[in-house]
Amino acid sequence: MRRMIIGNEMKGMKKVRLPLFLAVGIFFLAVQPCHGKARLHHLFGNHMVLQRDAEVPVWGWADPGEAVRLSLGNYYLETKADESGKWKILLPPTSAGGPYTMYIEAENSLKVEDVLFGEVWLCGGQSNMQYTLDMLGYQEADSARAHNAMLRMINVAVDLDYLPKEDIKGGFWQPASPESIGSFSAVAYFYGQYLQEHLGVPVGLISSNLGATTIETWMSVGALSAFPQFNPIVEKISSLNKNFAQLEQELKEYRKTWDQEYYLKGPGIEQNWQNPDTDLSGWKDISIPNFWEWAGLEDHDGAVWFRKAFDLPQGFKGDTFNIALNQIDDYDIAWVNGHKIGESFGNRNWRNYFFPANILKPKGNVLVVRVFDIGGVGGMYTSAFWGNP
Known part of the structure; x- marks a missing residue:
């Protein structure tokens, strides 16, 4: 194995050969609301289903103090946006059925069909x-079964954050059809089909x-407070009182000196080892997950640089792909076919x-990961790679 001296550190080069497992990635992506014209939370849209036989909250944002009126069927309801611009209206319990059209009237008008x-x-x-x-x-062998306007x-x-967010970004309701069901959770689809x-x-x-998320990651701070073993990490995160965007900005300021003076130095940076045509004659195999x-x-x-070739799963369709590298000690930058796909700081992320x-291409894709360890053990230590269409 070829080694190079940088400062007083010995730097090694490693090539990884690992199975590429398959899964699929969907998660929360949320944004902070902006006010002005009245708008609905993004869960409310054309073709939506609302819970029968129960009060249903419908909410959104408008200018503070603005009157907001909702009509649906025989319901005519009104409220005012609070001082922060939020408003909420409760629909009375309603039997299963429809279709209905929902109208929202404020300074502007909205229609949900x-x-x-x-x-x-x-x-x-x-x-x-x-x-x-x-x-x-x-x-579906029976195409009529796949066309089901009663299943939506x-x-x-996708998103991750330390602070709660008020809205989701993207996503829209679709009736079940051969075109819409393919990108949906198989378990959820079959369950919903059975229920309907x-x-x-x-x-x-x-x-x-x-994938790989524990139940605790989906729980609120209030829910986690019932489990004392989580108090230290919850208190640490709560005391920050900063979202990812704020923390990323602080990291950018820190990295203005860190990157050039320490992090982005060493073998492979100037030689562009992230490129698929990199000479691998000095690289060695290593078994992971493991600390190096x-x-x-x-x-x-x-x-340490890691490299893995992989093929796409047969019949892959989709506009996006997810590479899940799980936890790495300590920092990483990842490329696929020479294109940077992401980087993370911190071994808990x-x-x-x-x-x-x-x-991507059907065969012969190249994943390259540069892992940087600041002390103690280092490496890709939690699981092998997962490729998620």
Whole structure:
């Protein structure tokens, strides 16, 4: 194995050969609301399903103090936006049925069409819940069964943050059809299909999933407070009182000196080892998941480059792809086919890098990960790679 001296550190180069497992990634992506013209939370849209036989909150934002009126069927309801611009109206319990049109009147007008009342289910979980019908290669033998206007679905897009967010970004309700079901959770689809056929009422499915997440990551601070073992980490995060955007800005300021003086130095940076045509004659195999100190590279702090070739799963369709590298000690930068797909600082962060699928090819894709360890053990230590259409 070729080694190079940088400062007083020995830097090694490693090539990784690992299986590429498959899963699918869907998760929350949220944005802070902006006020002005009245608007609805993004969960409310054309073709949506609202819960039958129960009070249903409908909410959104407008100018502070602005009157907001809602009409749907025989309901005519009114409220005012509070001092922060938020408003909420409760629809009375309504039997299963529809379609209805919902009108929102404020300074501007909004119309939500083809609204049904029925059963609404939040479908959340790990990679088993992310696995889509397209990944199964499944097609309904009875095309009429796939065309089901009484079964509606919405995928919640991706985000992580330390502070709660008030809205989701992206996602829209779609009736079940051969064109819409392919990118939806297979488990959720079959469950919703069963419910709809056996209950005979509209069914709405909200899919929000991310592989390898524990239940604690989906719980609120209030819910976690019932478990004292989580108090230290909850208190640490709460005391920051900063969202990801604020922390990322602080990191950018810190990295203005860190990157050039320390982090982005060493073998491979100027040579562009992230490129697929890199000469691998001096590289060696290593088994992971593992700390590299336990795999033959002892007493090494600094950078190690990992490389893995992979093919796309047969029949892959999709506009985005996710490489899940899980936890890495300490920092990493990742490329696919020479294109940077993401980077993370901190060994507690879960790496899920979503990127456009148009940089991929059916066979011979090259994933390169530069891992940087600041002290102690280092490496890719939690699991092998997962590729998630």
